Amino acid sequence: MNELNSKYILIVRIGAVGDVLMATPLVSAIRKIFPDSYIGFLTSDYAMPLLQYNQEINTLYSIKHRKLPFWLSREKQRLTNEMKKKKWDVIFLLESNPIFASLIKKFNAEAVYGFKGETDGYLTDSVPFSPDSHVISNFLKLGSLLGKDFGEFPMKLCWDNAATEKVKTILNKLPDNYPKIVIHAGFGPSGKRGRKAIGVKSWAIDRFRETIVRLNKETGASFVLTGTAEEFTTNESITKGLKFPLLNLAGQTTIPELGALLKEMDMLISIDSSPAHIAAAVGTPLIVLWGPAIEIKMRPVSLNSPVIVINKHLPCSPCYETPRKDNCRNNICMKEIQVDEVVEEAIKLLLNRSSRSNGLNRLNSL
Numbered sequence: 001m002n003e004l005n006s007k008y009i010l011i012v013r014i015g016a017v018g019d020v021l022m023a024t025p026l027v028s029a030i031r032k033i034f035p036d037s038y039i040g041f042l043t044s045d046y047a048m049p050l051l052q053y054n055q056e057i058n059t060l061y062s063i064k065h066r067k068l069p070f071w072l073s074r075e076k077q078r079l080t081n082e083m084k085k086k087k088w089d090v091i092f093l094l095e096s097n098p099i100f101a102s103l104i105k106k107f108n109a110e111a112v113y114g115f116k117g118e119t120d121g122y123l124t125d126s127v128p129f130s131p132d133s134h135v136i137s138n139f140l141k142l143g144s145l146l147g148k149d150f151g152e153f154p155m156k157l158c159w160d161n162a163a164t165e166k167v168k169t170i171l172n173k174l175p176d177n178y179p180k181i182v183i184h185a186g187f188g189p190s191g192k193r194g195r196k197a198i199g200v201k202s203w204a205i206d207r208f209r210e211t212i213v214r215l216n217k218e219t220g221a222s223f224v225l226t227g228t229a230e231e232f233t234t235n236e237s238i239t240k241g242l243k244f245p246l247l248n249l250a251g252q253t254t255i256p257e258l259g260a261l262l263k264e265m266d267m268l269i270s271i272d273s274s275p276a277h278i279a280a281a282v283g284t285p286l287i288v289l290w291g292p293a294i295e296i297k298m299r300p301v302s303l304n305s306p307v308i309v310i311n312k313h314l315p316c317s318p319c320y321e322t323p324r325k326d327n328c329r330n331n332i333c334m335k336e337i338q339v340d341e342v343v344e345e346a347i348k349l350l351l352n353r354s355s356r357s358n359g360l361n362r363l364n365s366l
Contacts, residue, residue, distance in 0.1 A: 007036070008037070008038045008087060008088045008089045008090075009037050009038070009040070009088070010039075010040040010041070010042060010083075010092070010107070011023060011026060011027060011030075011039070011041050012042045012043075012091060012094060013041070013094040014042065014044045014066050014095060015043075015044060015095070016044070016047065017047050017050055017274035017277070018273070018278075018298075018300075019047075020044070020050055020051070021050060021155050021157065021274070021277045021278065022139070022155060022277065023094055023139055024054065024156040024281075025153035025154060025155055025156070026092065026094075026150075027039060027041065027056050027057060028056055028153040028154070029143055030143060031056040032153075033148050033150065038058050038059075039056065039057050039059075040058060040061060040086070040088070041057050041060055041061070042061040042063070042079075042104075043061070043062055044063060044064075045062045045063065047062075047255075049255040049256060050255050050256075054156060061079060061082075063079065066099075066100075070103060083104075083106075084106075087110075088107060088109035088110070089111065090112075090113060090146070091104050091109040091111070091112045092139075092142060092143065093112055093113065093114035093119060093122075093123070094114070094139060095114075096115065097118070097119075098118050098119055100119075101118075101119035101121075101122035101123070102122060111124045112124050113142055113145045114142070115127060115128065116128045116129070117129070125145055127141055127145065131297065133297075134297060134298075134299070134301060135298060136301060140153065152303065154281065155281035157255075157256070157259040157278055157281045157282060158259075159256035159260045160256065166253075166257055167260045167261045167264055170224075170247065170261065171261075171264060173245070173247060174224075174245050174247070175220075178219070179219050179220070179222075179266045179267070180222055180223075180224065180265050180266050181215065181222070181223050181266060181267045181269065182225075182226055182261070182265050182275070182284075183208060183211075183212060183223055183224070183225045183238070184227060184268060184270035184273055184275045184276070185202070185203070185205065185231065185234060185271065186201070186202075186231070199331075200291060200292045200325060200328045200333075201271050201291055201331075202331065203289050204335070205234065205237055207337075207338075207342075208238050209238045209239070209242075211269065211342050211343060211346075212239070212242070212246075214343050215343060215346055216244045219347065219350060221266075221350075222244065222246065223246050224247045224261070225238065225246070225249065225250060226249055226250060226253065226258060226261075227250035227251070229250060229251025230251070231250045232248060236248060259278050259281070262278055263283070263284060265284055266350060267284065267349055267353075268286050268287070269287045269342065269346060270286070270288055270289070271289050271291075272290055272293050272298070277300045279300065280302040280305070283304050283305040284305060285306050285352075285353060286306070286307045287342060287345050287346060288300060288308070288310070289342070290333075291331055291333035291334040291337075292317055292318055292320055292325055292328070294318045294321070295309060295311055306349060306352070308345050310342065312333055312336040312337060314332060314333050314336065316328075316333065
């Protein structure tokens with residue numbers, strides 16, 4: 001398809017924040033190679049704030065109840081009527097679930113591109129999804145159906161001046177000239193009957209606490225803990241009784257504000273989570289504690305900052321996309337990760353960051 005016929009382009013990625021963020025390199029590639037194109041993005045209601053300040057996107061659309069059948073969903077019916085009026089030249093379907101393919105088929109686009117598989121019957125052209133390549137690489141490969149080789153593009157997250165000012169106010173509460181580290185334990189929302197759902201990606205609270213204590217002792221670091229509002233009490237459990245500078249911001253930042261915050265921090269230590277991908281996008285050094293997910297496909301990637309993945313590569317992992325994940329009652333892939341190796345990697349990253357800047361007080365003596 002030539003440039004003239006690819007004027008109106010819609011990208012469809014209706015998932016979690018990290019999943020949607022990994023689609024932004026495709027947006028950047030299309031914008032660079034086809035600068036006059038009109039780019040729309042259809043995403044989940046939850047991930048909408050991730051894209052709201054991205055100037056490479058002309059129009060955003062969202063779905064709140066994404067799994068509701070079309071005949072029951074007034075939201076999807078209204079969306080379809082609106083999309084038909086746009087007369088899309090190309091739709092990139094980055095979803096594998098046929099429920100989304102059947103929806104975008106109703107938009108009457110000239111062409112629908114996606115990956116070979118369950119959605120084949122809804123596509124006008126497709127490429128195979130390579131399981132040995134990262135999701136971002138696969139998305140960019142799909143983009144090549146426009147007739148151009150896209151190469152590499154970074155993930156992108158933008159925010160407004162208000163987010164920048166809020167972060168400045170927050171960081172004024174922490175001491176200067178010492179490392180500032182973000183911790184994202186990320187245990188997730190409560191499960192049925194209000195019980196806490198400690199998932200297979202989780203790392204023990206006492207290990208996060210020990211990591212914080214040791215890094216403060218060895219580097220003088222202060223800490224910011226992030227998460228959802230439901231994770232506030234979990235973070236309080238991690239930091240209870242600690243006397244050095246700590247901020248619990250769980251539930252207190254929007255997605256753009258979290259990006260602005262991470263941009264100003266010296267490091268993030270996180271389980272496999274959306275904030276890990278956000279840190280990679282904004283160029284913050286990152287340590288990811290990795291367990292059950294498919295690393296080669298889903299790990300955070302950055303073109304301009306270090307990403308350290310601690311993965312024990314046990315025989316039972318990765319278990320995502322297999323029945324083993326749902327049956328796991330003992331996430332040994334995470335339990336095998338020790339505090340010593342996390343602290344060691346963190347100090348290495350801080351020393352490297354310090355040597356490239358003017359240095360931080362405590363690190364100069366290490």
